[in-house]
Amino acid sequence: MENKIRLEIVTPYGLVFSDEVDEVTASGSEGEFGVLPGHAPFLTTLKVGMLTYKKGSETRYFFVNWGYADVGPDKVLILADSAEKSEDIDVERAKAAMKRAEERLKKAEEIDFHRAEAAIERAVTRVQIAEKRRPR
């Protein structure tokens, strides 16, 4: 397992993914970063965004909702509040959530504003990732 990375995605609801992969890309709070085998130890926070991994010729996408990435030379550990495989994303639900959030935003008070905004961000990201369902 020399040139492989062990990618593990864990959420409070269970282990979402665990496998040996070739390459991982994720969106950290300071920007997107890529990991290849032999990466320097690296710890970062993640924002709402996409996580991609490559295994052989296969590319897969995940939706990751906040969390941490703990990167070592041969592992990537993702601790996320929630995470979904792109094909598991419920687009209808995301769109409905977006609509609800937009409604809230219209009559928003100060506190609701942030929550609504975050909800929209999540929904938009979900939909975007879901569209990548077909690996190119």
Add this chain to the structure above:
Amino acid sequence: MPTLRDIKRRIVSVKNTRQITKAMKMVAAAKLRKAQTKMLEARPYAAKMNAVIADLAAGAERGLHPLLAARPRKTVEVIVMTGDRGLCGAFNSNILRAASGFIGELKRQGFEVSISTIGRKSRDYFKRRSIPMRKSWTGFSGRIVYTNAQEVANEIIESYANEIIDEVFLIYNEFVSVIVQRVSVVRLLPISPVETEEREPVSGSEFIFEPSQQDIFERLLPKNIEIQVFKALLESQASEEAARMTAMENATKNANEMIDKLTLQYNKARQATITKELMDIVGGVEALK
């Protein structure tokens, strides 16, 4: 001496009760299975979280984080976690008894005690005794989601930061097995120094932190509290269903025993009546002779 009809009526009533306790037992068993899987699913997250914290702590010396700092204790917060519903044996009363004892002990030591509750049963308990509660959450049981834990964690972290409370304990039922649930008291705040087990240094190289180590630390510690609360919620839920299952199992058994006893009584009474009637007839025939 109860009449035949009285006994019959009681048998029917006990049978109805048995029906209910039986059904409740089945429901509790199903819910227990669900709660148990949820509990198991949350475990890797908690374990990995510890691994990350260990990595983080191994990196360099850390600045003192407000959540780590123990300050002189004046007000101690006790969070009492029970279920929302009864009919689960000693599940709730065990917690409440332990909580009362714990609170009494703290008061004797001269601390101000503030009480918060999770679950309807503990709220009602303190309300009945007109003991003021700082906060009470209800309605978590059934479908526990991570946001429940976040809500609780955020509130106590904020109160802690604002020095409304100086120490936080959580009392909940720990799930040991289906028949054993243990009352457990954990300290949530201040966070005890992370015990990092010895791990081989990561090839001697320095960790890169993004954003800064301090930043990550600041976000990770609250997270750690969330996960602890979440874990407690799940354990408590599983314990509650397990306790309910056992209690209902016992109730069903008792109902069975009672039905047996009553049926015996009923038959005896019936026989007695028949004998009496026979005697009457025989007596009547004798008199006619």
